[in-house]
Amino acid sequence: MRYKKNKIGTIVIHIAMIIGGLFWIYPYAWLIASSFKPSQQIYTTGLFNIDFTLENYNFLFDSSAKLHRPFVKAFFNSLVVSLSVTSIVVVTTSFISYGLAKIKFYGREAVNGFILFQMVFPAFMFIIPLFILIKKMGLIDSYSALILPNIMSGWAIFMLVQSYKSTPGEYIEAAIIDGAGIFWIIGKIMVPLNKAILSIIALNTFVGIWDNFMWPLIVMKSFDKMPLSVLLAIFSKEFGQQYVGPVMAGAVIQTLPMVILFILFRKHFLNGISVSLK
Amino acid sequence: MKILSLKQRESLVGASGAITYLMYSSIFWFYPFVWLLILSISKWRFIGKPQIIGLDNFKAVFASEIFWKSVGNSFRFMGFYLPIVLTLSMLFAVGLQRMKIGKTFVAMCFFVSSVASGVAYSIVFSKLFADNGPINQFLYSNFGFDIPWFTDSNFSMLTIAIMVSWKMVGYYGLIIYAGLEAIPKSYIEAAALDGVTGIKRFFKITLPLINNQLMMVLIAAVTISFGIFTEPYMITGGGPMQSTITPMVVMYEAAFKSINPTLAATMSIFMAVISYVVIRVSKKLMEKEVDLI
Numbered sequence: 001m002r003y004k005k006n007k008i009g010t011i012v013i014h015i016a017m018i019i020g021g022l023f024w025i026y027p028y029a030w031l032i033a034s035s036f037k038p039s040q041q042i043y044t045t046g047l048f049n050i051d052f053t054l055e056n057y058n059f060l061f062d063s064s065a066k067l068h069r070p071f072v073k074a075f076f077n078s079l080v081v082s083l084s085v086t087s088i089v090v091v092t093t094s095f096i097s098y099g100l101a102k103i104k105f106y107g108r109e110a111v112n113g114f115i116l117f118q119m120v121f122p123a124f125m126f127i128i129p130l131f132i133l134i135k136k137m138g139l140i141d142s143y144s145a146l147i148l149p150n151i152m153s154g155w156a157i158f159m160l161v162q163s164y165k166s167t168p169g170e171y172i173e174a175a176i177i178d179g180a181g182i183f184w185i186i187g188k189i190m191v192p193l194n195k196a197i198l199s200i201i202a203l204n205t206f207v208g209i210w211d212n213f214m215w216p217l218i219v220m221k222s223f224d225k226m227p228l229s230v231l232l233a234i235f236s237k238e239f240g241q242q243y244v245g246p247v248m249a250g251a252v253i254q255t256l257p258m259v260i261l262f263i264l265f266r267k268h269f270l271n272g273i274s275v276s277l278k
Numbered sequence: 279m280k281i282l283s284l285k286q287r288e289s290l291v292g293a294s295g296a297i298t299y300l301m302y303s304s305i306f307w308f309y310p311f312v313w314l315l316i317l318s319i320s321k322w323r324f325i326g327k328p329q330i331i332g333l334d335n336f337k338a339v340f341a342s343e344i345f346w347k348s349v350g351n352s353f354r355f356m357g358f359y360l361p362i363v364l365t366l367s368m369l370f371a372v373g374l375q376r377m378k379i380g381k382t383f384v385a386m387c388f389f390v391s392s393v394a395s396g397v398a399y400s401i402v403f404s405k406l407f408a409d410n411g412p413i414n415q416f417l418y419s420n421f422g423f424d425i426p427w428f429t430d431s432n433f434s435m436l437t438i439a440i441m442v443s444w445k446m447v448g449y450y451g452l453i454i455y456a457g458l459e460a461i462p463k464s465y466i467e468a469a470a471l472d473g474v475t476g477i478k479r480f481f482k483i484t485l486p487l488i489n490n491q492l493m494m495v496l497i498a499a500v501t502i503s504f505g506i507f508t509e510p511y512m513i514t515g516g517g518p519m520q521s522t523i524t525p526m527v528v529m530y531e532a533a534f535k536s537i538n539p540t541l542a543a544t545m546s547i548f549m550a551v552i553s554y555v556v557i558r559v560s561k562k563l564m565e566k567e568v569d570l571i
Contacts, residue, residue: 010376017373018380021387027444028390030412031402042405045412096295103292111296118307122553124505124526125546128539129310129317135324152302182291211395213508214526218534229397233512236401244405251398258393266386273452 028259035252039245056245060253067239068223074231075253081146081227082209088147089205090198093156098186100157101164102172112161115154131218145219146227150209156201163197164190200272203265207258228254317543324539335544345545347520348528349552351435355524356503358439363446363499364492370451375458385455388448396508403441404428404513428514431521438509438522442502450495457491458484489566496564497557504553525549 033047035056060071099105100112130149139145167190175185191198213229220226226234232250240247262269318335320328339345370388374381391399406413407427414424427437461484469479485492507526510516516523525545533542 010378013373013376014378014380017370017377017384020370020373021384024391024444024448025387027399027402027406028394030406031398034405043408043411043415045416092298096299099292099295103289105289105293105296108292108296111300114300114303118303120554121311122501122505122550124529125314125550126307126310128529128533128543128546129313130306131533132313132324132539133306133310149306152299152306154303157299182288207393211393213396214530218530229395232401233397236397236512240401247401248405251401254395254398258395259390262390262393263386266389269389270385270452273449274456 028255031248031255032252035245035248037245037248039243042244042248056249059243059246060249069231069235070223071228071231071235071250071253073224074226074228077143077225078210078227078229079257081143082206084143084147085150085209086202086206088151089153089156090202092152093160093201094186094191094194094198096152097157097160097164098182098190101161102167102169102190115158118154119158127215127218134219140219141221141225143225146209146212146216149215150205153201153205156205159197159201160194163194167193196268196271199265199268203261203268204272206261210258314543314547317540318547320540322540323537328540335540338541339544339548342541342545344520344523345525345528345548348523348525349549351520351522351524352504352506354435355439355506356500358436359442359503360496360499362439363443363450364495366443366447367450367454367495370447371454371458374451374455385448385452389452390448391445392449394445397512399441399445400509400512403437403444407437429518431517431519434514434518434522438506438513441509442506446499446502450498453491453495454488457488461487486566489564493561493565496560500557500560501553504549504556 029047030045033050034042036052036054037044037050038053038055041050100108134140134145134149139148171189171193172185175189180188210227211229212227213233216227216230217233220230223231223234228250232247232254235250236247316328319330319332321331321334322328374385377384405411408414409424409426409429413427418424426433428434465483465487466479469475469483474482505526506524507530510522510524510527511530514522516527529542529545529549532545533539
């Protein structure tokens with residue numbers, strides 16, 4: 001009797017969870033559907049009963065060049081900046097963390113302590129003085145303004161140092177006896193053995209830079225160099241009322257790469273949660 | 279001899295990485311930090327040399343009605359956000375734990391919203407929750423009423439809290455789920471033998487055992503509450519009647535619209551202190567040392 005009750009409960013929970021899950025991705029589905037709807041149909045709930053059209057995307061790719069809102073360029077701006085920051089962060093993090101985790105030198109613990117101390121201060125405190133610094137360096141409205149302040153991350157170093165520490169020292173000693181240099185050790189031993197955490201660092205950095213809005217809004221002035229997030233925001237504020245459809249298409253282009261990345265690397269995203277718990 | 283020199287060389291390499299980081303930090307962390315302190319006691323409008331004026335900026339922030347309005351809004355946001363997001367994440371985690379098939383699919387459905395880009399999802403929700411948008415059309419045709427989601431000052435912040443909850447429930451929920459999974463089965467069985475089941479078991483046994491995870495979620499949620507910028511900037515512009523203006527929006531406008539960076543910098547110091555205190559207090563109130571024997 002009790003067994004039966006439990007079974008019904010389990011079925012109910014399954015149904016509720018699946019309905020909840022579908023409900024949760026409805027905004028995504030609605031976004032994609034409405035990007036293929038004619039503008040006057042956008043404010044409807046339907047996902048499939050639509051007059052399929054590509055005019056929103058065509059508008060975005062063609063006419064926005066006439067309005068001088070270059071979305072294709074912006075997409076590649078975002079891609080180049082996010083990829084550069086991510087690859088530089090991965091390289092700097094894997095080298096700096098090696099010293100902090102595996103090599104004994106004077107002041108090492110002080111540096112590790114300093115990194116923890118830095119993480120106490122919220123990022124928003126630095127926005128205005130960082131803007132002044134970038135201005136003094138003459139980097140306003142350049143890709144460097146988006147890349148330079150992000151090429152090393154205390155958080156990433158902290159995470160990787162923890163992970164490096166648990167890599168057995170024997171591997172390294174054996175390599176040293178074989179005459180391996182430090183770059184070989186990092187590139188051929190440490191990085192492959194700590195791939196899981198490095199991919200979490202890479203994914204978080206990539207998504208974070210792609211999604212970054214307030215900082216590029218402040219430092220980027222010309223439409224040609226803007227990342228997609230800022231151009232889309234400006235376009236939506238200027239033309240959002242007349243051109244609802246193209247705005248939705250722009251939102252799809254801004255969202256979809258992250259969703260694809262998420263689906264491809266879902267294992268690593270899930271890993272990231274269990275790692276951040278340690 | 280060779281080994282010693284190798285050791286020395288090695289520690290030099292190790293230290294050089296640390297030095298690189300310290301040099302980078304001194305430019306992009308320490309230098310801005312000093313500037314922040316100088317700005318907070320100066321009068322300056324991005325041109326010329328800052329003039330030291332003492333504590334006038336601090337007085338100005340104390341007297342700034344819009345700043346305190348925005349701080350109040352942050353707390354209002356938390357008042358909506360924390361209960362909504364904690365309840366939903368908890369339900370999601372408990373439900374997920376009871377699932378046998380389709381677990382990964384459901385987890386992904388909830389988790390994928392965490393990569394939604396701020397600007398894009400603000401656009402999507404501004405349309406979904408528009409006065410004549412899909413949600414109101416659905417409500418009106420099925421229940422005969424609609425809700426002024428973004429256009430009524432009583433609802434606007436709640437709507438933003440709903441949006442942010444949509445984004446974060448999967449992430450928080452999976453953290454809680456990881457905590458639930460880590461509870462040894464024997465505890466639950468022991469509780470069942472003592473006749474502790476259902477709601478009572480949940481509150482007396484499960485909740486204390488996932489205290490660490492709950493703390494993590496709580497702190498993450500509080501931190502987010504003070505950093506809200508994109509949603510009001512994109513959707514409401516801080517309105518209606520300043521009901522969604524947040525400290526980040528006030529700071530942004532003070533620095534780059536009113537060209538008053540010194541006031542904005544001082545506000546950011548206030549905000550850092552406020553968020554630190556709130557996190558400290560919530561830790562004090564919620565954190566429990568749980569010993570697993």
